[in-house]
Amino acid sequence: MSTTEPAALCVAVAGGYAAVGYHGDGLKLFSLESGDRTWASKDLRVSILCLMWLAADEPELLVSGGGDQRLRVWRQEEADMVLLGCFGVQQGPILALAQNSSYLASASDDCSIALWAVKDLTSDPWVDPSVISVLRGHSGGVTCLAFSPTGEELLSGGKDQVLMVWNASSSPPTLTQSLPHCHGDWITGCVWGPNCVVSCSSDCKIRMWDLQKGRSVSEILARSSLSAVCCLGEFVIAGCAEGELHVWKWDSGMEISRISAHRSRIHHCSVLPDPDKTKETKQEDMMVATASDDGTVKLWHPFQVQHHSTLQGHSGGIHGAVSKQKGVPAFLTVSQDRSLRSWSVAAAMESPLNQRGTVTALSFCQSGDLLLSGYESGRVELWKHNSAVGHKKVSDSSVTAICSMPDDQFAVGCRQRSVSVWKVEWNPQHNAASLLKVSTYSVPIPVMHLYYCSILLGTCEDGNIINVLADADREIDNWKDNTHILGMVANDEKSTWLVGEKKGQIVLGFMYAMGPKTELQSSCGKIELEMEETCGGKGGWITAVTVDRELVVCGDSKGNMWFKQPPNINSWSSKKPVRALPFPLMKLMSFFDDDEYYFGLIFP
Template sequence: MRSGQWEALHFLLSSYNFLFANVRHGLLHHLLETYSLFGKRYESEGIGSWDTLGKIIDPLFTGYLYRKVSRICSSDRKPRVESSSPFSSEDQSGLTDCVGFLQRHAPLLSSWPALFLQQALNEPNHTDAHVWAQGMMGKGGKGVHVIRWLNNEQHTQTETSKLVSTFPSEPTCLVVSPGGGVMAVGTGQGTLHLVDTETGQEVRSLVSSCDGISGCVFLREGLMGTTSFDGRIELWDVENGCRTALIDGHSNRITGSDVSADRKHLATVSLDFSLKVWSSPKGSLVTALSSTSPLNCVTFDPEGHLVAAGGWDGAVRLWNWLKGEVTTLSGHQRSVRSLSFSPSSSLLCSGCLSGEVRLWSVPASTCVGRYQAHSGSTEVLTFLLGGTVLLSAGSDHTVQLWSGGLGRSVNVFGEPKESVIQKGKKMSTTEPAALCVAVTGGYAAVGYHGDGLKLFSLESGERTWASKDLRVSILCLMWLAADEPELLVSGGGDQRLRVWRQEEGEAGMVLLGCFGVQQGPILALAQNSSYLASASDDCSIALWAVKDLTSDPWVDPSVISVLRGHSGGVTCLAFSLTGEELLSGGKDQVLMVWNASSSPPTLTQSLPHCHGDWITGCVWGPNCVVSCSSDCKIRVWDLQKGRSVREILARSSLSAVCCLGEFVIAGCAEGELHVWKWDSGMEISRISAHKSRIHHCSVLPAPDKTKETKQEDMVVATASDDGTVKLWHPFQVQHHSTLQGHSGGIHGAVSKQEGVPAFLTVSEDRSLRSWSVAAAMESPLNQRGTVTALSFCQSGDLLLSGYESGRVEIWKHNSAVGHKKVSDSSVTAICSMPDDQFAVGCRQCSVSVWKVEWNPQHNAASLLKVSTYSVPTPVMHLHYCSILLGTCEGGNIINVLADADREINNWKDDTQILGMVANDEKSTWLVGEKKGQIVLCFMYSMGPKTDLQSSCGKIELEMEENCDGKGGWITAVTVERELVVCGDSKGNMWFNQPPNMNSWSSRKPAHSDRISVLKLTNSTIISASHDRTVKMWDRNTKKQVGVFVCAGPVLVLEVNPHCSSELVCGDALGQLYFLSWRE
């Protein structure tokens, strides 16, 4: 680059031979830096446009590109035009392919450089990488052992995160530097890894002298603080790689730490019951607070005035450390493990050991919502996208994305308006505004501005009917509380009321009649058991008899009474719970109460000057009435005293109000839906419901009117100027997505500060992963879970896979061709039976038999249940050898299909059964472990009448204690003829030495974590492990001849019985890998 040899450098960086040589010699990091420098010089030398460069340097460098492009666009200097590039589009494509390949595989190649050729071969067939690898295989085939990934393209399409790095020990914390250029990962073994956020490569590692790192923070750019398990705090100059201070901070493990937004103070909590605030960067103690419980986590609010700490007692302590004031928030039943303030400081989220998340109103010190976020502990909480999204991560290995506050959308009816700009003015498409909504049964009726009435299905959200040639604004709607058929009343801008009948058996409406006596648009409707009240802009209220409106045949009704008292248009109406009183509000800013039970109805109370602008809504509450106005205020009125007892101020004009119990809900001109407690005025939530004004909001009636509606089950309907009607659960949160990418509990998450919105996570699986927020929000909820069982069909080429969700999938030729949810509990075992049948064991103590039905026309398969059998405890292994054998969780061996004498218990409680290994069509091996010794059981069957006890022979193989303390417990065993292979929890593998069954080789490391599966073929030993790898070993020499790295811990593996050089394995992330190799 210094000599300006751009074409030569471009040629090298576009060559897979060049990449191959560099990676094999351990120069991957240097190669990635070269690409980055090439990109920077590419622009600074004016060689090509940023449009072209953006295609060359893709997601790994998005942060760098974003900053560079922003600076270019804001400066006077213009980038050169694309035609100035000396490289052809074909050349650019070659460079793009190379850097893209390197970026995708850098985390793996940094640990396994010898897998470069294999990774290239497993790229899609049309890519340059695959073509190059095929050529290399042709040139040097002998001695080159590669494993082909047959369903790679399907896996790539479902991947939601990118592996950035892996670590030799378990990470405990993750932070990003203030400038966003460096990530720091601390580990339990005391290593601090500094990773470049652009390249994903480790740039430095520091070693703590304390007992492991429990947490880390950036006190400023280049200065870090780390906390330890022994209670000490270390300060580090990360640029020079030296420690600058060692502080004895606590007398026990430091469990949490956080730095204030201005980075002037550091907060720490410990199991020693104390919370301390330190000055930064000196590290001197400023103040401390003693607790009655050990503390787990701590966080500053964005303003730095409050510190929140969570403890073992389930309490959250809010400490204003500047004033010395403490508030305790109680509600969690288990230890609090995580905390996060919203960017506005008004909301605090807490997660506990049970997986529950609670939302707290900070000003009111009250819990406003709660939900179950994880099946295990909620370990991480952090807000994304300015507080609109809340990320939670837990010990259940998942990342969950939720709305940043209360408010869950249930359904949306209609298409929103699309804003366009014409001649400098903002305009909208022709989609009319939704003005009102009424819901009954399975339908929602919606009235529109100038476009009549439409009917929608609540179940599907689809429009089922629309009025024809009714170019009238429908301002209010109400379903009459009458017997079937359902009747709907609409009030229009044409001063008329209309009654519609829903057609039986059809999702349509028939107009029964049109009537009215008022001289202005009908603005509101209300009903009790006797009357329908209609309010008009002509200042009047008309009462109509409900029995007249429901007469059959239809007869135009006569008005019962017209109430006059308002001096402005009447905008809202509401009958009391008893139906005896009618409340009205109007443009004259007056609330009136009418006695509807007298004849004629009379005015009993008038409250003038209730608001400073039009009254837009009124409703009855418990022992009060509530009104809202365009003056941005909610007012609560005591009718007996005739005065306002509570005033709530909103940010914008209020247009509609409804009430349920102690809560008042209002819609505003900005499209927000507000929820308050009317007695205290405390705001519970503010939901961004629509993009423009809300014209109507109402609480939907409970399906079961005999039961009181719980607040979390409340449903509110809103109609908006944006053309849509939405249904909301205002006390629930929106669950956006469940993300699976880690295979262990997640210990940290941070948001990237620049470039494309993204976040990073670290896990006990020793990995660092990067996630795009946009892709994560669009990710479908994972319904499968961990792969728990696999079985090839005895005849044909089908495979069944089982998952912890109870789902079973059917595969053919490496592709899924069908699926079935067979249970609400986890699938524990699958085995093939004759006649295309499979037996499936489930956690709920059952074994079901299913037959595969093939549909050749659609190239799809389905499962039909044949029978179901109960078992005493969950079956963990199944095998068919003329009878269906199962081994249960407690150690029982059972003949599943037998009616009597179906089990033997001689392995129960003292032997752990590790698997079943087929011997032939009528016999099988059971392999197990008993107090560190191998147990083999040979079982044969002569048909359904076989006596299990007499057909079972057991032998215990003695093993010498020769592992020198390096071994773990036995986790996997397999046997074929005279060879027995064993694996343990520490990744060691060893064998007997045939023909002596009790003579053993020494345990030798084969994997870095637990060995989960062992299989034997005629020439190969196959091992799978929680370290994410599948390895091939030569059966004779015991030398490794192949390795494949999966995304998560490998839990199950089966060799294709029809082709011993093919296998399928499944990992903890729910991924299946179809692999093949040359024997």
């Protein structure tokens, strides 16, 4: 897939921010909370091939490795990055980075590995660091690095098909083991397992190595070159160029599963969520995410050979993925489409989209920063800045209506003839929300629409309009005269429009309330707006109506739209096709500018 802008090559996540490196265009910083780009490097026409945050507990320093053979250290200052220094001793592009508590290791295409003292890189004020040691032994570019769990040993793999183990705790660091001819092609990845090391290669093989014996103890042959590998407990997971996902036991080499996960190359695979290494791995809980050149991220239950869900959004191949270490469980992907996307692990893992059912209700919180969505499955989700921050299974039946209420509360109507009130408890430290039930009310007929205007109004499936929270005499009005109520549209904090359809005509109602003691029966009004032949065309039935002051906008089942617009409020415009699908719901935004009236529509 060709692009007119640089492709994203690598990503590193820490402290609520994601740094992304680009081909020939430096790096950029993104906020995980909002998804917005907060900073971009200037005049850095360099390919950034690898990134790593230092001091993971309080990350503020970022190291980048470039195609110009240089390392750069950047300090994060709120949403900006400041370049502290540029340094290097290697003569080829920097291909990989790894760190332990003492050293940052940089791998280069010049066959070398350079070790830098972390204390020098984190010194304040900044001083150009001196290289601690340059490790030479590879005869081809070094493509991958991994420190052992103790940090005392460094594993490297290269284009020379050799795995090497270095003693990083000795002074100076020394080569302790070399495993030549490990593969028949470039080594593309290496990781430490519990009792072995694992390597994958473009030669289509993944091999497990016993370092004490100095030999391969197991291997698996894939159909195409292998491009990604990760480990969890006794299991090794790998992705290949033909899109297959493999899982096997590292000690026996027994293949557990092989899944045709994608139609094109897998660039990254990882276990979700990040495992607690103190706990035993449970096969039934294991889920693997794969990122592919086909532009999708897929979640799998590999032991059941079951596809869980597909996360779509990228329009180009995905070239990298990384798990977010803190806050709401999430992972990020970078793609050839030049985008960085954040995915909610909790929402994706709990229930795939086809099990949640369709979205049946939407509402913004009164504060405006949270969106509530209800599903056919009875699930409610909270969204903030394009990320799911909370969810709750509120019913075994479909959600029919949602509306926001004061004090961070909202009401949910369900098909099983109930309305429940929930309170949002926000955890700013983890950027997550939990939902606590406040109360539940039974209704005789399912509520299809809800609106709060000092009282909680509900329109029932049979046309009744009720005060949901009232102890008695709930019915306010009824539209049972062949009128189909299409919704309630906010007018202000104490009044609302009711919109409906009756035999092809628009019906408008208006209700206001001044608190629970209002005589609601006397505060209702209803008029019918007759349709004219001038609306023209063979339209379908009316499916959506919205209103804002003198403006009334309608949509039908064939995707047509028409309206009454000031100053011509006595006649309808002609119908215009604006979408191929019916209008299930419309939200209206409008404003005046130089005596001209503008409006915009939002569709789910």
